[in-house]
Amino acid sequence: MLAVVQSFSNSEIDDQESAARDYTLTVEAVKLKPFFMAGHTFEMTCKVSSQNIKTPRYSVLITAEKTLNDQSNPNGTTRIISLNQDSVVRREDWIDQDRVDGVVLEKVQENEFRYRMYQTQVSDAGLYRCVVTAWSPGGGGMWREAVNGLSNPIQIDFQTSGPVFNVSVHSDRSTIYRGELVNLICIITLEGTFIDPDDMSFDVSWFAMRSVAMDRDPVFLASLDRKGIVTQARRNGSSDVSLERIGLLEFRLRLHGCEDQDFGNHYCLVTPWVQSAAGVWQREMDIKSKPILVAVKMDVLNAFKFPLLIGIGLATVIGLLSCLIGYCSSRWCCKKEVQETRRERRRLMSMEMD
Incomplete structure (x- = not known):
């Protein structure tokens, strides 16, 4: 069964x-x-x-x-x-x-x-x-x-004949050392149909890829939405970032007190918003800029300046202290020995006379 x-x-x-x-x-x-x-x-x-x-x-x-x-x-x-x-x-x-x-x-x-x-x-x-x-x-x-x-x-798919937006990133300096300030500017250009400035706004986000070859995942840094609200990512190091709008089509990212962790390719991602004739805000396609490399170098002079000054200061203090000790030793100890020697010579002369 x-x-x-x-x-x-x-x-x-x-x-x-x-x-x-x-x-x-x-x-x-x-x-x-x-x-x-x-x-x-x-x-x-x-x-x-x-x-x-x-x-x-x-x-x-x-x-x-x-x-x-x-x-x-x-x-x-x-x-x-x-x-x-x-x-x-x-x-x-x-x-x-x-x-x-x-x-x-x-x-x-x-x-x-x-x-x-x-x-x-x-x-x-x-x-x-x-x-x-x-x-x-x-x-x-x-x-x-x-x-x-x-x-x-x-x-x-949308067949539009509206404006065309382009984005580029520029830096204020090519060589960056630890602890310095770096300005990265995201510039938006407009081609085609003219738009009233009041009829367009932008969401701007900044990202970094911690490699030269662009083979790692992007790291979010900060963003500024079309309402002007700034959002920043949490950071582990002592450096800091700030994001602000400095013109109608320009946004600036600042890296304060750069460290080694700020190395990498930085780029901005822009989302344009355009207001239609009916008063409805339309979100356009995201635009990604070409990356710009931020290479943080070590300033050798500044790196060794404070240790060098400290070393010179300590050497000077030790040298002066050694001179003072030698002077005091020669002043007091040697003087006593000379006096005792003179006394002994006087005693010998007295005995000879006797």
């Missing part, structure tokens, strides 16, 4: 593994509006079909591959919003504080899901996909992951 049960259990497992191998899942993403402009709503649906899965449920994740490098996500893929098999929604890496509720993912049919993004920005350009996971009942009210599927990409 035990052998029969064991044989039945093994056949059940084989059937489940065979069914798992036969699971199929197809995901199709469809853009509902073929053309739209920045500021409008972007909509797309995720249509799911599966085979050989008994009463499946689906969880959906919307991802985006931005066309520009995102410093918060160097891999290029951002997880925006998800909906699990129990229809519980969760915002993943959506960190735009100005549009906290700007994305919506909802289930419209048993095998169809709709994603909407309100008030789109130029920075939202990229490829969007649906990542779907099929779940099957696993017994005891639990759900078992069956198979995953990835949809075709849906591209968001």
Whole structure:
């Protein structure tokens, strides 16, 4: 009887593994509006079909591959919003504080899901996909992951004829020594359409890569948002940084009391904001400047100046003290010996006379 049960259990497992191998899942993403402009709503649906899965449920994740490098996500893929098999929604890496509720993912049919993004920005350009996971009942009210599927990409692209922004970084000096002050200036230039200064603002962030070959992860230093709020990273050394706006299109980063840890390639990342005719602020694409190398050197003269002065001072004091000791010794000790010698000579002369 035990052998029969064991044989039945093994056949059940084989059937489940065979069914798992036969699971199929197809995901199709469809853009509902073929053309739209920045500021409008972007909509797309995720249509799911599966085979050989008994009463499946689906969880959906919307991802985006931005066309520009995102410093918060160097891999290029951002997880925006998800909906699990129990229809519980969760915002993943959506960190735009100005549009906290700007994305919506909802289930419209048993095998169809709709994603909407309100008030789109130029920075939202990229490829969007649906990542779907099929779940099957696993017994005891639990759900078992069956198979995953990835949809075709849906591209968001904006055809704009607006201004073109460029960014460059300049330093006030080429040679930097420990303890000195360094000024790095981020300069923004504008090409194309003229914009009123009141209709544009910028988010400026500074980063450093602690290598010459640009082969390490960037380190955040400081940022100044379009509202003028400065944010600085925590620092371990005694050096400090400050960030300020010194002109309409110029931002200055200061490195106070440079140390060896301030060595590396520094660059600024600028996010322009442009106000449309309707009074809506549009976020443009991020612009990254070319890096500039900050090489901190040791000033040999300054490094040995204080030890040299201390050494000379100590040598002078010791020399004067030695002279004083020698003078006192010759003044008192030698004088006593001379007096005793004179007395002895007088005694000898007296004896000779006798």
